[in-house]
Amino acid sequence: MENSRSPFDVALTQFDRAATYVEQPDHILEALRVCRRELIVNFPVRMDDRSEKIMTGYRIQHSTARGPSKGGIRYHPGVTLDEMRAMAMWMTWKCAVANLPYGGAKGGVTCDPRTLSVDELENLTRRYATEIAIIMGPEDDIPAPDVGTDARTMAWIMDTYSNQCGRFTPAVVTGKPLELGGSVGRAEATGRGIAWVTAEALKHRNMPLEGATVAVQGFGKVGAPSAYLLEDLGCKVVAISDVTGGYYNPKGLDVRDLLCYARQNNNLLAGYPSAECITNDELLAMDVDILALCALEGAVTECNAPSIRAKLVVEGANGPVTPEADDILTDKGIFLVPDVLANIGGVVVSYFEWIQGRQFHFWTECEVNEQLHAIMVRSFEQVLNMAQEKKVDMRVAAYILAIDRVARAQALRGPCV
Numbered sequence: 001m002e003n004s005r006s007p008f009d010v011a012l013t014q015f016d017r018a019a020t021y022v023e024q025p026d027h028i029l030e031a032l033r034v035c036r037r038e039l040i041v042n043f044p045v046r047m048d049d050r051s052e053k054i055m056t057g058y059r060i061q062h063s064t065a066r067g068p069s070k071g072g073i074r075y076h077p078g079v080t081l082d083e084m085r086a087m088a089m090w091m092t093w094k095c096a097v098a099n100l101p102y103g104g105a106k107g108g109v110t111c112d113p114r115t116l117s118v119d120e121l122e123n124l125t126r127r128y129a130t131e132i133a134i135i136m137g138p139e140d141d142i143p144a145p146d147v148g149t150d151a152r153t154m155a156w157i158m159d160t161y162s163n164q165c166g167r168f169t170p171a172v173v174t175g176k177p178l179e180l181g182g183s184v185g186r187a188e189a190t191g192r193g194i195a196w197v198t199a200e201a202l203k204h205r206n207m208p209l210e211g212a213t214v215a216v217q218g219f220g221k222v223g224a225p226s227a228y229l230l231e232d233l234g235c236k237v238v239a240i241s242d243v244t245g246g247y248y249n250p251k252g253l254d255v256r257d258l259l260c261y262a263r264q265n266n267n268l269l270a271g272y273p274s275a276e277c278i279t280n281d282e283l284l285a286m287d288v289d290i291l292a293l294c295a296l297e298g299a300v301t302e303c304n305a306p307s308i309r310a311k312l313v314v315e316g317a318n319g320p321v322t323p324e325a326d327d328i329l330t331d332k333g334i335f336l337v338p339d340v341l342a343n344i345g346g347v348v349v350s351y352f353e354w355i356q357g358r359q360f361h362f363w364t365e366c367e368v369n370e371q372l373h374a375i376m377v378r379s380f381e382q383v384l385n386m387a388q389e390k391k392v393d394m395r396v397a398a399y400i401l402a403i404d405r406v407a408r409a410q411a412l413r414g415p416c417v
């Protein structure tokens with residue numbers, strides 16, 4: 001049976017499950033079930049053959065109650081209004097869990113960046129940035145990289161925006177190249193946060209970090225650093241997958257060797273010689289201590305959740321486990337660290353980058369990582385305390401914490417916010 005739920009439907013179900021525990025007025029909670037601002041743009045892109053192709057993009061702001069909205073830009077064929085709404089809402093909860101002064105947003109363009117040349121990608125990005133500039137800005141809405149975009153994309157957006165307003169404005173995006181005011185530690189931040197929160201979860205479950213076996217789904221900006229940083233902490237990464245399939249070695253993979261291979265092969269693992277090939281489904285069902293889901297939403301549904309054997313599931317991606325699958329994993333006694341806690345490292349260091357960009361004063365990597373570590377540990381503890389107090393799972397606990405923080409801000413600002 002196919003998973004028929006849309007991402008926003010999943011996000012609303014997750015919200016509703018937690019909202020019943022939040023003691024805030026109904027009208028405030030009701031307002032948080034919808035996105036505050038939704039921009040759809042259809043725009044022409046000049047292709048290499050001089051033709052023009054009409055593309056569709058989105059920028060959705062779910063909440064601005066606690067500050068400017070923050071969230072990534074995705075280039076992927078599966079980008080839809082529904083998906084962007086879900087991602088924007090999840091960003092609100094992530095920022096609130098981390099206690100950052102931000103609301104949530106998300107944007108994207110429905111396209112396959114792998115089929116576009118660098119010039120076409122630049123044309124697309126500059127035109128899309130121009131279209132969404134009416135709601136973007138360092139004090140309004142601050143994009144960052146997501147699936148299919150990277151530091152170079154952020155450089156183009158920053159340059160387009162700066163040209164429009166006539167001044168260098170690095171704080172309009174995060175995840176920029178270091179040469180343009182990016183932050184040290186940003187590229188690995190999501191993975192670093194995932195590794196640290198996994199260590200906290202293992203400690204809580206009385207499981208040793210040293211030698212803990214790991215399977216990682218997805219080997220991009222989130223999955224790859226998660227894998228090698230878990231390896232650095234002493235874990236044994238036995239399986240990794242990307243869109244081309246899974247790669248397995250029971251004795252442990254050499255994650256940096258896989259990374260080296262992928263970098264020389266258009267960021268793909270196809271043909272990696274030093275591992276056994278497995279399917280993505282086999283990877284998900286592996287008998288490992290930790291399963292890190294770092295690819296896309298909807299990876300674990302009610303269809304494959306019964307086959308999951310990992311003791312700990314960590315959501316590096318946004319929305320990889322549906323609510324029905326959540327229930328199955330809970331019944332199986334699997335401890336799940338939800339996305340809105342596990343992958344906050346990226347937005348936390350984006351926040352540090354934004355501060356640095358506004359002050360033109362830059363931190364050392366040591367300062368960035370120290371502060372990131374403190375926020376990861378604090379957030380894990382606060383969510384765990386909530387889970388124990390309310391006797392709920394970690395996802396519901398994270399949502400209670402986040403919804404309460406956002407609802408309080410919204411209530412204090414008044415009904416017009």
Ligand code: NAD
Nearest residue numbers: 146147148190218219220221222242243295317318343346
């Ligand atoms: P990316 O494009 O860099 O990497 C995605 C990876 O997933 C690639 O290796 C791709 O091959 C793989 N993949 C795609 N479909 C797959 C499948 N069916 N099975 C296995 N692997 C598959 O994207 P990213 O930035 O690493 O983002 C991954 C997830 O993490 C997304 O859900 C994103 O929203 C979320 N996220 C990203 C960041 C960030 O800082 N980039 C922060 C928080 C959350």
